[in-house]
Amino acid sequence: MTEQIVWLNAPGDITQFHVEDHRCEPPGDGEIRIRHEAIGTNFLDVYHRKGLYPMPSYPSVIGAEAAGMVDDVGPGVSMFKRGDRVAYAGPPIGAYRAMRNIAAERAIKLPDTVSAKTAAGSLLKGMTAYMLLKKIYNVRAGTRVLIHAAAGGLGSILVRWARSLDATVIGTVGSPEKAALAASYGADHLIVGRGADIVAEVKRLTNGRGVDVAYDGIGGDTLLKSIRSVRPFGMAVTIGQAAGAIPPVPVEELRPGKALCHPSIMAWCADVDQYREAALVAVQAMETGIVSQIGAEYRLADVAKAHEEMESGRSTGSILLIP
Template sequence: MTDLVVELTGCGGPEKLVVSELGGLAPAKGEIVVRQEAIGMNFVDIYHRIGTYSLPAFPAVIGVEAAGRVEAVGEGVDGFSVGDRVAYAATIGAYASARRLPAGRAIRLPDAISSSTATASLLKGMTAYMLLHKTYPVAAGTTVLVHAAAGGLGQILVRWAKHLGATVIGTVGSLEKAELARTAGVDHLVIGRDADIVSEVKARTDGRGVDIAYDGIGGDMLARTLQCVRPFGTAASLGRASGPIPPIEIDMLRPGKFLCQPSIMAYSVDVANYRDAAEAAIAAMKHGIVSTVAAEFPLAQVSEAHAVLESGRLAGSPLLIP
């Protein structure tokens, strides 16, 4: 089977993703070569493709997580051998059959966790760890709002927040997605894109509002999310799946609401943070805190896969299979 690499040739639509043959790889000092078995797809990939998040140069290889086996070990690398199962996340360059990877970004994968589960869940699990433990400390008695609760990140946030003892209000766009959110463990559901989310949340919190809200929808949703947060509570803006976010008036933060924009990519630049979050995500997977695999696409069909991901039709995490 021919090894493939996907190169982004410029900002734009899925047609900017060009598949070509991958040449042989040899690890540099401090690197390993990973033969990839599953590659994660995330909205950050779309943001890289359309230019929301800039890249240093084109062509570029996007994608930030995958799992597979060590195929070669470079000079100065300790702790890894050929054949070891590993995963990584928050590290660009994943859209390929194999890749060179700094050994410090490789996380050993337990036999009990499949490559598909790890790839569907690692970046999102790291993000959930950052949000639940660093952005706002979620614990028993905390009430959280999770938008897109049937999505890949949403499912993990719901499961992990429930594991911590929180009460979870989730939103979903359809009855089909509602069932996935219920399976993840939401306590209360708001269903429908046109639902009066603010009134629904206030009704479920006796008018108080939630302690922390996670909004990856963007667009005009963030303003409504802020209205769902209690005084001195927090809203975390995670993405812009529905489009750009209009300007937020400072008065919308009265009385003392907090708005933040945490980024797992920025958080993971520090190697200690990266490994802490990754190990926490792996440990959470052992407790069943995972995202379902929404669909699998051959790597050669990456353009079609991007179009489906961008449509918002999927619930869970889509994968590319080399």
């Protein structure tokens, strides 16, 4: 039996991808083989492709989440059977393929109410949102939250989840069209336009106080704006660099008592118990409608086009690869 697989030859641009047919190996002890129905993409994949987070060796397969059906079960596995609908996210990397053998403990059964496409586009982002909103900073009723890229894949889940906790959400978006989307997700206030004075607007919206916590996946010079938007003894959380590397931030910017946190969902998920806790909570959230909308779908062979769209900043929601 063969499958289609996407190899990354070396760190670099989209020309480093090549697609070929590959022989499927039977699942090993404690493993299941999943026939992917949908593969989720994340900006994490771009970091892996470019080598910001290098792979152990090359050629390699990237991709951190997917969903589909159990195609075969290896020795010692009793919790799954052929035909079960499952999803997974986090390490080990390697989802850009039509079929995959993976440790059974990394797979999560999907309820009938959650489609494979929804799970593939929302599981890792949902787990990240859970980590950010409940583990890194305990967001609850009355918490004032700043969420950048509020119409994006992770941003949309953060907005929906924070509002479900009765937090007040201030979102930033790049266009009126994205503002309409973020408003539909429940954002209380929106700062629109790449040239907007984020700090001044946040201070205006919070009567000069600032937000309790800011979630920044933009990077570049936006992180300093996020720190300045946080109240004294609040927290800024940096979770990505979509706009490029982050310049050095003077420690004086953290006065008086602001916290700066740089968490990793992949590090969090390396612990199986933490992973399963976050994954199960994320699936439960999907059942209530806390999901990332599907912004685009590409054939697995068109992975380069998917990465181009992801990096363009045009997309809203999640981009899927379909084997």
